[in-house]
Amino acid sequence: MTHRTHTQETPRDAADAADAAVVRRQRFGRLPERIRPEDTVETKPATRPDPARDTYHADEWLIRYCG
Template sequence: MAHRTELHDTPQGAAEAATAQRQQRFGHLPERIRAEDTVETKPATVPDPARDTYNADEWLIRYCG
């Protein structure tokens, strides 16, 4: 069974001190986290220079020039 503290069992100063300590610890919300800070982006694969040398317009140079 959980321990239950009755307010009338503690001296007035101790109850106020406990209330002030609880307010200091839990009385404010944590800092807001932006959505941009929750996502990490990185490439799925290592860039391959040989793969990126393809020029989609190369056929224009070869056949139309």
């Protein structure tokens, strides 16, 4: 048994489809502008190390956990 589905477009459906195609073409008709790789990277100047913050203290774990 073969089942066929046939859909006939009415003139109204064809006009709606054409309008939808125009809207789709306007929205997606071309690719967005290219973004250069150098525009995707943010650079910040490096800061000088803060000796009060970045010094290593061998017994810090004693102060934090045993004090």
